[in-house]
Amino acid sequence: MSLILLSLRYFEEVARHGSLRKAADHLHVAASAVNRQILKLEDELGVPLFERMPRGMRLSPAGEIILYQVRQWQRDERQLQGYLGDIRGAGSAEIRIATIESMTDRVLPEVLQRFGQRFPRVRFVISTGVTATILEQVITGESDIGICMNATHTRKVRFVEKVNLSFGAVVAPNHPLAQKPSLKLRDCTPFPLIRPDTEMFAGSTLQRLLNTTDLQFSTLAHCNRILSIKSLARSGLGVAFLTRLDIAREIEQQELAFNVLADHRQVKSHLALCVAADRPLPMATTVILEQIRQAITAVEDGPTN
């Protein structure tokens, strides 16, 4: 059931895949059917929507404009379905969460599982990305809830909660740094660093600190995935600086040790939970939002044990 014209749905899918046949596969219809809808659309609008390349279809200028509008309409419809879910009391909804990768490892699954038991008719769509894309998705309505690091304030986004996450040294459990009380940054200089990509930690105080400190570190590796960082740390080859959020699961299973940096300059990153500023929220979204809020405020206190 869709409130959007069939030909526009087809059009969106073709634009997405750049190919009639691929679009047809995803739509579970024949390629000729898709083709005819596109041709009819172009005929009725009086404007070519695609340029036919030997390798497929590329959007024309007019196509780009229309695609933008169609995607907006699709988001509108999703939002509308959320309200209707409230009205018919079915408790059914689809909630889209755009989040940083770390949340999907431990915290988010826990929350969603608990929620799913109470409200089984709510579906979730999780997409991961970096802060910039997460905020963009929240603004456009492509996602209902955003969870990101070090977000700069924007008027179009309402920040439900912000929690400061302390950085700590992440090492193998048997590493010399694991048990050291009151660990400071300078204590880590003997060990090679496992550094994240600049994009991942953009805006964090840790990044600024490492860039301005006089301390001399040797670097073992640069990684663009937290998974890689954790693997290297687990091997005992070096020390990484992460937050409790990144390695919640590993702490619990004692695969990795986390030792907060106790430097007088606060070495922190802030995690933000946000939604679109203007739009009112469907009921299911407000509920899950509160659950996530509680979960992320509890992260810094460590696992309950």
Added chain:
Amino acid sequence: MSLILLSLRYFEEVARHGSLRKAADHLHVAASAVNRQILKLEDELGVPLFERMPRGMRLSPAGEIILYQVRQWQRDERQLQGYLGDIRGAGSAEIRIATIESMTDRVLPEVLQRFGQRFPRVRFVISTGVTATILEQVITGESDIGICMNATHTRKVRFVEKVNLSFGAVVAPNHPLAQKPSLKLRDCTPFPLIRPDTEMFAGSTLQRLLNTTDLQFSTLAHCNRILSIKSLARSGLGVAFLTRLDIAREIEQQELAFNVLADHRQVKSHLALCVAADRPLPMATTVILEQIRQAITAVEDGPTN
């Protein structure tokens, strides 16, 4: 040709008229066809859209939400068609102008006629109202261009031009006040006043002045239509205070005399030409916008003769 689902168009029309048959008449289809689309829509959405009254159909809560969205989609589509008109170079477009009544008498018809000769494929839809509704229509996209009096600044609206219009005494051509040089407000006290409704001149300096002045005026009549004011003034029964815009045609045909108030306190009203702040404008809209801008800046200089 429409980019919006048939059933939604039907739904909008039924909601507008509160009756299946009336909607069907306007849509030029059978009532049963409309009915079935509505029933199917309700079935697929799982929510009743109307309450069936013996006199017709009234919107349900869910229906109101959907109607709001559908109307927004219709506005989106209109805007889209404007862009497409640019792209296909056909010079075809539909431009909606929300304006105060006075503009429709002389100034706007002149501009539109001249424009229509050069670009015959552009259609216009003119709607008149008071400032509040005009601004609302511009914001929602229901109208492309707004022309209103004494608008308060809003972020959602971009004001292309603001011109100050001096108030003057409007009387019959043979009236004693007609030829008096350097007319002041106190000179008018001997004659009964023809006053506009408060709503029409809300925010103007004239309204404030009349409310705070010490001068004693007798009132002949309150009118909610400028047409009535002009008729009374033409009869020579009293004096009205209007701007050149309101009686441009009557001045030219010498049916009424206009004598600017020369009080040291500026007795003025400001006319504003505005468009939605965020949306980019189709080509035809920007062109006609400039034409209107020139026309309204020329109003205060009087007719060209």
Added chain:
DNA sequence: ACCACTGTTGCCAAAAATGCTACAGTTAAA
């Protein structure tokens, strides 16, 4: 030359929308 890939078109069946007609119910005037 061949293969894999593209978009497009004709033919025919399946599905959807429509017009007409009739029916059941309420309202308002005669």
Added chain:
DNA sequence: TTTAACTGTAGCATTTTTGGCAACAGTGGT
């Protein structure tokens, strides 16, 4: 109360639209 004018709804035949299949024409790479 009867009558007339409304209202929304359901059945049936017809028209219109859409879909699936297979074939065709064109391009790019091997």
